[in-house]
Amino acid sequence: MTTTAARPQIRESSASWRLSDRIGLAFAWLLGLMFLAVTAGIVLYMMVQGIKYISPTLMFTSPAAGFSESESGGFLDPLLGTVIVALLALVIAFPIGLGVGVWLSEYGRPAWLARLTESTVEMLAGSPSIVFALFGVLLFEQGAVGFLSRTNDGVVYGRSFLAAAAMLSLIALPLVVANVREGLQAIPGHVREASYAVGKTKLATTRRILLPAARPSVVTGAMLGLGRVIGDTAIIVLLLGATLRFNGAGDIPILETLRGTGSTLTSYVYANAPTGEANQPHKAYAAGFVLLMMVLLLNFAVDVAVRRGRRMTWAS
Amino acid sequence: MLGALVCGVLAFVLLLIVFVFREAWPSFQHNGLAWFGSGGNPDQQIEKIFTSGNLLQEPVYTFHAWPIIWGTILVTGGAVALSFVAALFVSVFVVEFAPEWIRRILEPVIRLLASVPSVIFGLLGVLILVPFIGDHVITEGNRRSVSYIVSLSGYSLMAGVLILSLMIAPLMIALFADGLRAVPRGWLEGSLGLGINRWRTFWKIGVRTARPALVAGTVLATARAIGEVVMLAMVTGGVAFAPNPADGLIFFVEPTRPLAATILQTAEELTSPPMRQTIFAMASVLLFSAVMLSLAGWAIKQPMKRYGVRA
Numbered sequence: 001m002t003t004t005a006a007r008p009q010i011r012e013s014s015a016s017w018r019l020s021d022r023i024g025l026a027f028a029w030l031l032g033l034m035f036l037a038v039t040a041g042i043v044l045y046m047m048v049q050g051i052k053y054i055s056p057t058l059m060f061t062s063p064a065a066g067f068s069e070s071e072s073g074g075f076l077d078p079l080l081g082t083v084i085v086a087l088l089a090l091v092i093a094f095p096i097g098l099g100v101g102v103w104l105s106e107y108g109r110p111a112w113l114a115r116l117t118e119s120t121v122e123m124l125a126g127s128p129s130i131v132f133a134l135f136g137v138l139l140f141e142q143g144a145v146g147f148l149s150r151t152n153d154g155v156v157y158g159r160s161f162l163a164a165a166a167m168l169s170l171i172a173l174p175l176v177v178a179n180v181r182e183g184l185q186a187i188p189g190h191v192r193e194a195s196y197a198v199g200k201t202k203l204a205t206t207r208r209i210l211l212p213a214a215r216p217s218v219v220t221g222a223m224l225g226l227g228r229v230i231g232d233t234a235i236i237v238l239l240l241g242a243t244l245r246f247n248g249a250g251d252i253p254i255l256e257t258l259r260g261t262g263s264t265l266t267s268y269v270y271a272n273a274p275t276g277e278a279n280q281p282h283k284a285y286a287a288g289f290v291l292l293m294m295v296l297l298l299n300f301a302v303d304v305a306v307r308r309g310r311r312m313t314w315a316s
Numbered sequence: 317m318l319g320a321l322v323c324g325v326l327a328f329v330l331l332l333i334v335f336v337f338r339e340a341w342p343s344f345q346h347n348g349l350a351w352f353g354s355g356g357n358p359d360q361q362i363e364k365i366f367t368s369g370n371l372l373q374e375p376v377y378t379f380h381a382w383p384i385i386w387g388t389i390l391v392t393g394g395a396v397a398l399s400f401v402a403a404l405f406v407s408v409f410v411v412e413f414a415p416e417w418i419r420r421i422l423e424p425v426i427r428l429l430a431s432v433p434s435v436i437f438g439l440l441g442v443l444i445l446v447p448f449i450g451d452h453v454i455t456e457g458n459r460r461s462v463s464y465i466v467s468l469s470g471y472s473l474m475a476g477v478l479i480l481s482l483m484i485a486p487l488m489i490a491l492f493a494d495g496l497r498a499v500p501r502g503w504l505e506g507s508l509g510l511g512i513n514r515w516r517t518f519w520k521i522g523v524r525t526a527r528p529a530l531v532a533g534t535v536l537a538t539a540r541a542i543g544e545v546v547m548l549a550m551v552t553g554g555v556a557f558a559p560n561p562a563d564g565l566i567f568f569v570e571p572t573r574p575l576a577a578t579i580l581q582t583a584e585e586l587t588s589p590p591m592r593q594t595i596f597a598m599a600s601v602l603l604f605s606a607v608m609l610s611l612a613g614w615a616i617k618q619p620m621k622r623y624g625v626r627a
Contacts, residue, residue, distance in 0.1 A: 014513070017513050017515065017516075021513060028405045028406070028408050028409040031402050031406050031409065032405070032406050032409035032414060032422065035402070035406050035422070036418075036422060038482065039425050039429045040425075043428070046440070096325065100318075100322055102318060103318040103321070103322050104322075107318060107319070113322070117325070117326060119611075120325070122614065126536065126609060126610040126613070127603060127606045127607075129543065129545065130543065130599065130602070131543075131599045131602055131606075134596060134599045135335055138336075138339060173325075224431075227431045228431075230433065231431065231432070231433030231434065233434065233435045234545040238580075269435045269436070269439055270546060273439050273443075274443065275549075275550045285439070288435070288436050291435075292436060298431070
């Protein structure tokens with residue numbers, strides 16, 4: 001940032017200012033520090049509560065039906081569920097997002113289609129996830145996509161890991177598209193021209209020159225998308241079924257789990273909060289702590305990716 | 317080939333919109349504009365709609381969603397208003413007045429807060445804020461004064477507004493700060509050169525120049541707030557009650573339930589056809605307002621491009 005360098009180093013005292021100006025400045029300081037304190041409070045409180053209640057057995061046993069905290073098992077299945085759902089959603093959202101981002105930045109013809117795509121992606125980013133969840137319910141109950149979930153006497157259940165991941169990819173998509181596009185647009189035009197000058201085609205330029213150069217933004221987009229997917233609850237509650245354990249469908253080993261129902265950490269926390277069905281707040285704290293740690297880790301990874309991206313500059 | 321992919325994505329989104337509105341249509345058709353009006357208790361209406369579908373009777377569609385819509389307006393409006401003031405001051409602080417080391421802490425912290433899952437906010441709200449409101453904010457007198465209408469337990473409009481404003485503040489701060497950073501430095505320096513102090517300079521010139529960014533950020537944050545589901549379903553009380561401003565200050569601690577939370581809580585009733593259509597009607601109202609808001613955000617950003625602000 002060049003603005004930081006231009007900042008005056010010697011600060012004038014605010015003692016001579018008008019009262020209203022001094023109040024304004026004090027208010028800005030107060031709110032800034034309060035914001036810091038509240039965030040620190042939330043994270044620290046979750047950590048304290050989480051560390052108090054978490055234990056290895058909790059993380060490595062499956063949930064069981066039970067009325068007390070000692071009977072109901074741990075959250076191994078939800079933990080694995082989060083990983084499965086996140087990876088599946090990313091596998092769907094990443095190639096599509098990459099394609100749309102590249103098209104928007106490098107091709108973008110005809111112009112009206114580009115503008116339409118841009119505003120559609122923006123609309124997806126602003127749409128409530130509960131609407132996607134309901135659409136998912138409608139879509140996956142169609143007979144044609146019945147192979148994605150359990151089927152009973154021709155009635156398609158429509159809730160499975162595959163269904164949930166497909167809808168979750170919709171909330172990751174805008175983030176991937178926006179970041180890919182931004183990364184590509186930050187590459188100056190003369191890089192493309194140099195590549196054309198040595199006889200590379202447009203496709204080869206994009207694949208061999210532009211995408212590797214934009215890798216930090218691409219990674220950032222994927223990570224941000226992953227963070228959103230991990231944190232979403234509405235789609236999971238509606239589309240993954242409400243079973244705490246994996247409940248497979250069919251008998252092909254891996255596909256069985258993916259077609260079946262299950263839970264993730266978010267739906268586990270939701271069910272174990274006092275408003276939920278299970279109501280075991282200590283376990284909710286422990287699972288929430290694990291969830292928060294995953295999100296913090298992803299955030300950290302994004303920071304690293306962004307910093308690595310900054311190191312690379314183009315001579316212009 | 318990429319063009320085909322893009323067309324595929326567009327077709328899918330179109331399919332989404334068409335599917336949701338088509339499924340919602342019977343509910344709107346039977347109620348007309350009264351769907352948005354008041355009359356009766358939506359929870360009882362939902363009950364009737366649900367059972368009518370399962371008993372193979374003539375389906376019932378009567379639904380007047382005003383208390384739910386009013387709850388959405390109150391929660392969203394309250395959170396956006398509260399968050400706007402806080403985000404404006406915090407972003408001014410971050411961009412212009414914070415010492416370097418505070419800025420270096422505050423910027424990642426804002427990003428961190430933006431990525432905390434809403435279910436964790438909900439959990440903390442249910443276990444900390446709600447009991448606090450129930451024990452310390454609501455008095456016995458308050459409870460008695462409205463006991464014949466609604467019971468006050470701490471699950472309230474106030475809890476929802478407070479937590480929701482914390483959730484949308486990071487988004488607002490990020491967008492506001494982008495706008496404020498893009499203010500041409502020379503304009504600010506011109507004012508400083510005339511002997512105007514730094515606060516007044518930034519307030520009168522920086523903030524005013526960034527006005528389109530402020531509006532765009534607010535619109536996007538509103539869209540996010542309307543779509544918030546899980547946290548609100550957990551802390552606002554789960555009854556379709558319309559908090560009545562005529563009750564005085566108690567109105568802030570009365571329970572309510574916004575649209576998105578209503579959908580989540582009635583999602584188990586999707587098995588009953590008329591109920592399913594009612595739920596999709598609520599979803600289509602949400603979708604419609606989200607589309608309108610993103611259109612508005614896009615329209616507002618246009619004048620910003622003149623200053624060279626890229627947002």
